[in-house]
Amino acid sequence: MPSVKxxxxxxxxxxxxxxGGHSLCSGCAEPMIVRTVLNxxxxxxxxxxxxxxxxxxSTRYPTSAWNVPWIHTAFENAAAxxxxxxxxxxxxxxxxxxxxxxxxxxxxxxGGTYDIGLQALSGALERGHDFLYIVLNNExxxxxxxxxxxxxxxxxxxxxxxxxxxxxxxxxxxxxxxxIVVAHRVPYVAQAxxxxxxxxxxxxxxAIKYEGPKLxxxxxxxxxxxxxxxxxxxxxAKLAVDTCYWPLYEVEEGxxxxxxxxxxxxxxxxxxxxxxxxxxxxxxxxxxxxxxELQEAVDRHWEELLMKERCTQGxx
Amino acid sequence: MKKVMTGHKAVAEAMRQIEPDVVxxxxxxxxxxxxxxxxxxVADGIVRTELVPVESEHSAMxxxxxxxxxxxxxxxxxxxxxxxxxxxxxxxxxxxxxxIVMALANxxxxxxxxxxxxxxxxxxARDSGAVQIFAESAQEAYDYMLMAQRIAEHKNVRLPVxxxxxxxxxxxxxxxxxxxxxxxxxxxxxxxxxxxxxxxVDNPTVxxxxxxxxxxxELKRAQQAGMEAVPEVFLGVQGEYSKLSGRNYKGFFEAxxxxxxxxxxxxxxxxxxxxxxxVNELREKGERVGLLKVWLWRPFxxxxxxxxxxxxxxxxxxxxxISFGNMGALYLDITSAFAGREGPVFVNYIYGLxxxxxxxxxxxxxxxxxxxxxxxxxxxxxxxx
Numbered sequence: 001m002p003s004v005k006x007x008x009x010x011x012x013x014x015x016x017x018x019x020g021g022h023s024l025c026s027g028c029a030e031p032m033i034v035r036t037v038l039n040x041x042x043x044x045x046x047x048x049x050x051x052x053x054x055x056x057x058s059t060r061y062p063t064s065a066w067n068v069p070w071i072h073t074a075f076e077n078a079a080a081x082x083x084x085x086x087x088x089x090x091x092x093x094x095x096x097x098x099x100x101x102x103x104x105x106x107x108x109x110x111g112g113t114y115d116i117g118l119q120a121l122s123g124a125l126e127r128g129h130d131f132l133y134i135v136l137n138n139e140x141x142x143x144x145x146x147x148x149x150x151x152x153x154x155x156x157x158x159x160x161x162x163x164x165x166x167x168x169x170x171x172x173x174x175x176x177x178x179x180i181v182v183a184h185r186v187p188y189v190a191q192a193x194x195x196x197x198x199x200x201x202x203x204x205x206x207a208i209k210y211e212g213p214k215l216x217x218x219x220x221x222x223x224x225x226x227x228x229x230x231x232x233x234x235x236x237a238k239l240a241v242d243t244c245y246w247p248l249y250e251v252e253e254g255x256x257x258x259x260x261x262x263x264x265x266x267x268x269x270x271x272x273x274x275x276x277x278x279x280x281x282x283x284x285x286x287x288x289x290x291x292x293e294l295q296e297a298v299d300r301h302w303e304e305l306l307m308k309e310r311c312t313q314g315x316x
Numbered sequence: 317m318k319k320v321m322t323g324h325k326a327v328a329e330a331m332r333q334i335e336p337d338v339v340x341x342x343x344x345x346x347x348x349x350x351x352x353x354x355x356x357x358v359a360d361g362i363v364r365t366e367l368v369p370v371e372s373e374h375s376a377m378x379x380x381x382x383x384x385x386x387x388x389x390x391x392x393x394x395x396x397x398x399x400x401x402x403x404x405x406x407x408x409x410x411x412x413x414x415x416i417v418m419a420l421a422n423x424x425x426x427x428x429x430x431x432x433x434x435x436x437x438x439x440x441a442r443d444s445g446a447v448q449i450f451a452e453s454a455q456e457a458y459d460y461m462l463m464a465q466r467i468a469e470h471k472n473v474r475l476p477v478x479x480x481x482x483x484x485x486x487x488x489x490x491x492x493x494x495x496x497x498x499x500x501x502x503x504x505x506x507x508x509x510x511x512x513x514x515x516x517v518d519n520p521t522v523x524x525x526x527x528x529x530x531x532x533x534e535l536k537r538a539q540q541a542g543m544e545a546v547p548e549v550f551l552g553v554q555g556e557y558s559k560l561s562g563r564n565y566k567g568f569f570e571a572x573x574x575x576x577x578x579x580x581x582x583x584x585x586x587x588x589x590x591x592x593x594x595v596n597e598l599r600e601k602g603e604r605v606g607l608l609k610v611w612l613w614r615p616f617x618x619x620x621x622x623x624x625x626x627x628x629x630x631x632x633x634x635x636x637x638i639s640f641g642n643m644g645a646l647y648l649d650i651t652s653a654f655a656g657r658e659g660p661v662f663v664n665y666i667y668g669l670x671x672x673x674x675x676x677x678x679x680x681x682x683x684x685x686x687x688x689x690x691x692x693x694x695x696x697x698x699x700x701x
Binding site for chain 2: 044045046048055056059060061062064066067068069070071072073074076077079080081082083084085086087088089090091092094095098100102119120122123124126127
């Protein structure tokens with residue numbers, strides 16, 4: 001595991017790959033994640049970015065916050081775009097026109113990955129392109145105004161699944177994208193969080209060693225959309241991890257490893273309570289029932305995950 | 317070398333000789349055989365191209381954009397629904413000034429679903445910012461695939477170029493095609509010099525930024541300048557290619573017995589071949605008829621076509637797609653080119669939708685119909701009433 005000191009050194013060396021001056025909201029988790037990912041990779045990097053907060057806030061023409069080659073085409077095709085860049089790289093290496101190692105990274109939100117970009121992602125994973133895909137998962141369409149996505153948790157108040165007098169927020173459970181990617185049997189898949197940047201850096205280090213497609217689904221607090229204080233990005237994400245709502249784990253060549261096991265698994269209310277998007281749940285009987293169901297689901301998924309770890313790592 | 321081959325094979329042969337760095341392609345009737353031939357070339361090690369067998373045409377065009385921005389020479393091919401799925405990204409490719417060459421095996425758009433030829437797919441991409449060329453034969457499809465590469469990559473153009481060839485009529489039928497030697501083609505297309513490639517990691521570039529009302533308008537105007545540069549480049553490339561091939565490509569359209577013609581048909585694609593036979597037959601009977609076959613449709617050579625048609629008595633403009641609620645797109649192109657200028661009687665004929673056959677007698681009827689045409693009429697030929 002890299003130490004905080006190492007992370008700081010990398011920030012000195014490569015921190016300008018994504019500079020300040022962008023217009024992401026104060027308190028947004030995305031710059032921390034982007035820097036941690038880019039700082040960890042030693043080789044030159046080319047970035048593909050799906051349409052979303054990061055893209056809009058970092059490349060308002062004629063300005064740019066990127067000091068690495070960067071491309072954005074549309075919302076649903078970051079994976080296909082980076083696949084094309086990587087294919088060009090392979091062809092030009094074969095023809096002797098390029099002779100150095102270049103790494104390819106795609107950044108996309110949950111909307112651009114779980115929903116509209118799922119097909120392009122699946123295709124690129126199956127074809128085996130050599131790239132690292134980072135999901136900036138803030139659990140809704142934040143760039144367009146907090147509409148629900150298939151990553152939005154059940155019960156959350158989003159603008160297209162509002163908490164109303166009859167329906168208490170989003171009725172459906174979120175999709176498990178990480179497991180969908182695992183099912184593609186790619187060499188490395190992980191979940192990480194802005195609250196655990198050393199863990200994220202470690203996962204990027206591991207991922208980048210593998211040829212082929214890699215994906216890290218990173219939990220990314222959105223104070224605006226989640227209605228949390230501006231200085232709470234790390235704290236709220238930490239609660240998601242400590243309640244086991246967002247477990248930190250990796251699947252390396254099919255073997256599961258939970259990279260962080262909270263000493264004390266906190267009740268789900270601890271994570272729900274500070275967030276405005278769940279406030280309505282605490283005000284009705286129906287809401288309280290839903291909280292109990294959420295707890296049940298978290299417990300079940302956590303047990304499942306531990307079982308997968310035992311099954312694939314073997315005892316000991 | 318003269319060989320009998322299908323339109324598919326002619327396009328695939330041109331692609332083999334160009335040997336692009338990346339081909340990203342998805343199967344669709346009647347284009348699939350182009351992808352299949354090329355995949356075989358890759359499998360047999362005949363070309364060093366990186367083939368990206370994508371999961372959709374949307375990803376095909378997205379991968380083409382990524383690869384072209386990276387600095388690769390890129391070709392793709394599609395038809396109908398495939399182009400419809402690509403269109404979102406085709407606009408972006410044009411806005412990024414990426415010289416992606418595409419063979420479009422023209423096929424009717426759904427619905428109802430239909431696999432046969434019309435030009436509704438090409439018309440869908442009319443305003444995309446891609447250059448569009450129509451081929452009459454497998455020979456022209458081969459020739460224009462090679463010329464398209466040069467037009468697309470010219471420093472003043474830098475735009476996607478679509479080479480249209482009629483689905484089935486051209487893609488699946490065998491014709492005699494004369495190909496150039498590999499060496500001559502390699503010399504003609506030359507080495508590719510990318511502009512500001514993403515893979516030049518020491519000089520990072522931003523592709524596809526976000527432009528607000530303060531810049532968007534100027535960027536689109538700059539894109540139009542690329543289109544404005546096409547005609548001169550097109551003629552130059554034609555001239556060079558004609559010398560190499562011994563075939564006569566001169567101008568934005570082919571004027572067939574047009575000079576002294578009184579009644580004229582304007583058409584794009586393979587129907588021009590049928591029209592030539594009819595023109596010959598009618599000429600033998602002493603009728604002064606002629607044909608204008610459009611090669612370059614976008615950018616539209618307004619002045620040159622208007623000059624060629626000025627002074628004619630009556631002109632039938634044949635559109636192989638409906639523009640619902642208005643006249644056909646080619647009709648509008650030509651009639652608007654006559655704004656403020658005295659012109660012939662123009663009639664719009666919609667023909668051949670969804671692969672409806674266009675036999676010689678229909679062309680005869682069109683010429684016949686021009687004798688009593690009312691200006692601005694919209695007629696349908698080959699339609700069961």
